[in-house]
Amino acid sequence: MEKTYNFKEVMSKEERLAPGHRMCAGCGGTVTVRAVLRALRPEDRAVVGNATGCLEVSSFMYPFTAYEDSYIHNAFENAGATLSGVETAYRVLKKKGKIDDTFKFITFGGDGGTYDIGFQSLSGAMERGHDMVYVCYDNGAYMNTGTQRSSATPQYADTTTTPAGKVSDGKVQVRKDLTAIMAQHHIPYAAQTTFTSNFKDLHTKAERAIYTPGAAFLNVMSPCPRGWGYDPSELMTICKLAVDTCYWPLYEVIDGKWVLNYVPKKKLPIEDFLRPQKRFKHLFKPDKEELLAQFQTEVDRQWEALRRRCEL
Amino acid sequence: MAIRERLSGNEAVAYAIKQINPDVMPAFPITPSTEIPQYVANYIANGDIDTEFIHVESEHSAMSATLGASAAGARALTATSSCGMALMWEELYVAASDRLPIVLALVNRALTGPININADHSDSMGARDSGWIQIYAESNQEVYDNFLQAFPIAEDPRVHLPVMICQDGFITSHGVENILLVEDEKVKDLVGEYHPEHFLLNSKEPIAVGPYAVSNYYMETKRGQREAMINAKEVILELAAKFEEMTGRHYGFFEEYAMEDAEYVIVIIGSAAGTCKAAVDKIRQTAGKKVGLCKIRVFRPFPEEELAQALKDRKAIAVLDRSEMFSATGGPLGAEVRAALYGAKSQAETVNYLYGLGGRDITVEDFEKVYGRLEEIARTHEIPDMYEYIGLRSR
Amino acid sequence: MKSTEINEKSPWQDITEGNKIFEPATSRHFCTGEWRTSTPVFDEEKCKQCLLCFPVCPDSSIPVKDGKRDDFDYDHCKGCGICAKVCPFGAITMKEGK
Numbered sequence: 001m002e003k004t005y006n007f008k009e010v011m012s013k014e015e016r017l018a019p020g021h022r023m024c025a026g027c028g029g030t031v032t033v034r035a036v037l038r039a040l041r042p043e044d045r046a047v048v049g050n051a052t053g054c055l056e057v058s059s060f061m062y063p064f065t066a067y068e069d070s071y072i073h074n075a076f077e078n079a080g081a082t083l084s085g086v087e088t089a090y091r092v093l094k095k096k097g098k099i100d101d102t103f104k105f106i107t108f109g110g111d112g113g114t115y116d117i118g119f120q121s122l123s124g125a126m127e128r129g130h131d132m133v134y135v136c137y138d139n140g141a142y143m144n145t146g147t148q149r150s151s152a153t154p155q156y157a158d159t160t161t162t163p164a165g166k167v168s169d170g171k172v173q174v175r176k177d178l179t180a181i182m183a184q185h186h187i188p189y190a191a192q193t194t195f196t197s198n199f200k201d202l203h204t205k206a207e208r209a210i211y212t213p214g215a216a217f218l219n220v221m222s223p224c225p226r227g228w229g230y231d232p233s234e235l236m237t238i239c240k241l242a243v244d245t246c247y248w249p250l251y252e253v254i255d256g257k258w259v260l261n262y263v264p265k266k267k268l269p270i271e272d273f274l275r276p277q278k279r280f281k282h283l284f285k286p287d288k289e290e291l292l293a294q295f296q297t298e299v300d301r302q303w304e305a306l307r308r309r310c311e312l
Numbered sequence: 313m314a315i316r317e318r319l320s321g322n323e324a325v326a327y328a329i330k331q332i333n334p335d336v337m338p339a340f341p342i343t344p345s346t347e348i349p350q351y352v353a354n355y356i357a358n359g360d361i362d363t364e365f366i367h368v369e370s371e372h373s374a375m376s377a378t379l380g381a382s383a384a385g386a387r388a389l390t391a392t393s394s395c396g397m398a399l400m401w402e403e404l405y406v407a408a409s410d411r412l413p414i415v416l417a418l419v420n421r422a423l424t425g426p427i428n429i430n431a432d433h434s435d436s437m438g439a440r441d442s443g444w445i446q447i448y449a450e451s452n453q454e455v456y457d458n459f460l461q462a463f464p465i466a467e468d469p470r471v472h473l474p475v476m477i478c479q480d481g482f483i484t485s486h487g488v489e490n491i492l493l494v495e496d497e498k499v500k501d502l503v504g505e506y507h508p509e510h511f512l513l514n515s516k517e518p519i520a521v522g523p524y525a526v527s528n529y530y531m532e533t534k535r536g537q538r539e540a541m542i543n544a545k546e547v548i549l550e551l552a553a554k555f556e557e558m559t560g561r562h563y564g565f566f567e568e569y570a571m572e573d574a575e576y577v578i579v580i581i582g583s584a585a586g587t588c589k590a591a592v593d594k595i596r597q598t599a600g601k602k603v604g605l606c607k608i609r610v611f612r613p614f615p616e617e618e619l620a621q622a623l624k625d626r627k628a629i630a631v632l633d634r635s636e637m638f639s640a641t642g643g644p645l646g647a648e649v650r651a652a653l654y655g656a657k658s659q660a661e662t663v664n665y666l667y668g669l670g671g672r673d674i675t676v677e678d679f680e681k682v683y684g685r686l687e688e689i690a691r692t693h694e695i696p697d698m699y700e701y702i703g704l705r706s707r
Numbered sequence: 708m709k710s711t712e713i714n715e716k717s718p719w720q721d722i723t724e725g726n727k728i729f730e731p732a733t734s735r736h737f738c739t740g741e742w743r744t745s746t747p748v749f750d751e752e753k754c755k756q757c758l759l760c761f762p763v764c765p766d767s768s769i770p771v772k773d774g775k776r777d778d779f780d781y782d783h784c785k786g787c788g789i790c791a792k793v794c795p796f797g798a799i800t801m802k803e804g805k
Contacts, residue, residue: 007758008758008774009774011758011761011762011771011774012771012772012773012774015767017767018731018732018733018734018735018767019734019735019739019766019767019768019780019782019783020734020735020736020737020738020739020783021734021739021766022737022739023765023766024785025742025743025765025766025785025786025787026765026785026787026788026789027765028765029765030765030766030767031762031763031764031765034762034764034765034767035762038762045515045518047384047512047513049380056524057524059734060520060522060523060524060728061523061524061525061526062523062524062525062526062529062713062726062728063523063710063713063723063726063728063733064710064728064733064734064736064737065520065523065728065730065731065732065733065734066732066734067518067520067731067732068518068731068732069518069731070512070513070514070518070519070520070521071518071519071520071521072380072383072512072520072521072522073521073522073523074376074379074380074403074406074522075376075402075403075406077372078372078373078376078403080373081338081368081372081373081374081376081377081380082376082377082379082380083380084338084366084368084373084377084380085336085338085366085376085377085378085379085380085381085382085383085384085388086380086381086383086384086512086513088336088338088364088366088377088381088386089335089336089364089380089381089382089384089385089386089388089513090384090513091364092335092336092362092363092364092386093335093384093385093386093513095362096335096362098385099385099513099514099515101513101515103513103515120369120370120373121369121370121372121373121376123369124368124369124370124373127369128366128367195762195763197759197793198759199762225787231788232787232788232789233787233788233789233791233792233801234789234792235763235787235789235792236763236789236792236793237792409725409726410725410726410727411724411725411727412725472724472725510727510729517729517730518730518731519727519728519729520727520728520731520733521725521727522726523726523728525726528715529715529722529726531719532717532718532719532722533719533722533726535719536719536720536722536724539719
């Protein structure tokens with residue numbers, strides 16, 4: 001479907017997210033937005049949707065919009081439904097001959113707005129099969145309100161509502177596997193990705209998601225230096241460690257077929273991903289080896305399950 | 313020639329939707345408004361209209377998708393009742409603040425606690441501060457006529473506000489009555505083609521909708537909404553005049569019934585006005601007492617001056633509310649009418665009664681009692697029961 | 708009303724209807740460069756134009772034209788330093804301050 005990935009050519013495409021937004025220095029969220037919008041064909045217009053969250057309050061703070069395309073924010077829990085209304089309007093206005101340009105529909109939500117409060121609205125939009133892409137920029141907590149736990153928060157993470165303390169080791173539960181849940185909606189395309197040095201994985205998936213007719217879901221791990229507690233300049237190192245420890249596997253589900261896009265030559269221990277992040281600091285205190293071992297077991301279990309799925 | 317039909321209120325609204333042929337209708341089933349999307353789905357299934365239906369998974373998503381469609385440049389609407397509207401609450405405010413000309417067919421039903429499916433106004437009265445225009449109906453004819461006027465009011469550049477067309481659950485929504493339908497061409501003339509000035513799908517002008525607005529902008533934004541609501545008054549009357557010219561049926565902010573010389577007046581909203589009219593006729597015929605009725609059609613914007621003018625020199629007034637607001641002093645209509653009368657320095661004795669909650673019947677005899685009490689209050693200038701439920705069992 | 712004419716002193720009559728903005732990318736008028744506590748310095752000599760720095764910038768502050776990057780957009784660069792870390796050729800160094 002898409003051409004061979006030509007890095008230089010892709011990077012020379014017109015920028016669709018303007019600077020001047022108020023996201024924190026080093027934010028992974030806008031790196032995601034730029035990369036996804038870059039996959040649009042230059043001749044196509046887009047309507048960008050957005051759930052309430054860091055991205056929304058920072059990228060459209062009246063009267064400053066950071067978008068080259070039309071943009072709509074409605075509320076926290078309804079990015080899926082809102083864009084499904086826009087997409088339906090597009091179909092009917094085209095049918096009635098009132099517009100003739102090609103528009104694509106992409107909506108962004110953080111993990112809070114996607115895994116939790118916006119879950120129903122997202123599920124509805126995917127089930128109905130609107131020709132749209134829902135992109136979750138997953139940073140694993142409610143960062144906009146100050147790092148509260150979401151169902152995307154990894155186990156044992158220290159957040160402001162699951163603080164590690166004398167009798168607490170941080171978040172109790174493991175993450176919800178949203179990408180798999182979305183794939184089970186029998187949508188034509190669902191994928192999980194993050195930033196790799198040449199951005200091929202993310203770009204290719206965004207392009208597929210946008211240009212596959214029907215509903216598509218992209219889950220993009222988008223690190224948050226503030227919430228995770230690492231130096232902002234280390235964004236790409238953190239992403240690489242997430243992928244090489246198999247904490248965040250890169251895969252896609254195309255028409256129900258599960259495809260693993262990357263298998264690390266040497267699978268690194270999960271400690272390598274956890275150690276640079278302050279939110280896991282308490283796991284490296286004496287007597288916590290058991291928790292680390294348990295974390296590793298869970299990563300291994302999920303990784304093996306994914307591999308089995310992808311072999312079928 | 314107008315078409316004579318026998319339709320329920322829900323059928324009448326659905327028929328109006330068919331005549332308007334809007335672009336997008338997201339909706340979710342809830343009693344007693346469910347029939348409206350059902351009828352529309354049938355029209356679509358049979359190719360009568362080319363509206364796109366969105367089978368949303370909740371009322372919150374219904375209003376969210378309606379809002380998205382409207383911002384995109386489509387003529388969009390939805391229908392709901394009661395808890396469905398409560399679930400939309402947040403979105404009602406967003407739609408009004410975004411200044412989107414959405415229309416909502418509301419079939420009034422009591423809010424849950426306990427669950428109850430019958431008529432009262434707790435749903436729409438709770439949304440009275442959301443920035444929507446609210447127009448109420450006594451009969452199937454009125455809800456049909458109101459619905460035809462809704463989009464032109466909402467879409468007028470002086471207004472650009474969402475409009476809620478309300479009718480009483482089951483009483484009019486399911487009650488079949490004779491109705492006069494307007495011819496299709498006349499409806500098209502009245503409603504017109506929708507050409508939004510700014511919309512998401514205009515490739516020549518990308519727009520951004522729904523910002524984060526800090527306190528330096530929020531208050532100015534609200535003032536803009538208020539201006540639109542003020543403008544809505546003249547637009548509503550212009551539409552009513554146009555409609556009257558077309559059909560001969562007269563509409564205003566409220567209907568005055570036997571009010572020329574009335575000394576004792578009931579102010580009410582919705583279908584119970586029909587029962588009240590019967591009481592007025594009976595009392596005037598049998599006792600010759602000067603009783604009258606003022607039926608509110610437009611509750612938002614609130615026609616404060618006009619209403620005060622119509623009421624201020626009467627002897628005694630009973631404002632009847634079909635929803636509680638638990639201020640422990642009365643209902644929402646009572647509060648606003650009394651405020652209007654205070655502003656007009658009215659000397660009329662005024663009471664506020666609650667009736668019909670959760671579908672409780674109100675009868676001609678109940679209204680007769682209210683008029684009797686008004687007479688008593690005017691004579692004694694004593695108000696023993698300022699805030700009372702009509703038809704309540706009590707020990 | 709153009710977005711550049713709207714500011715925190717605008718009267719209510721000048722606030723756009725529904726707070727909609729009828730132009731794209733107006734955030735360019737807001738300078739986030741002020742936020743910097745450290746600044747990337749671009750060494751054109753050392754740069755091999757590999758462009759690996761371009762997609763990692765959260766602030767679209769590395770202008771690329773015809774496959775080649777230019778100096779930083781200091782009006783908007785927040786100085787996060789991601790670009791300096793990914794440069795394989797040492798063409799970007801971070802210096803303290805603005």
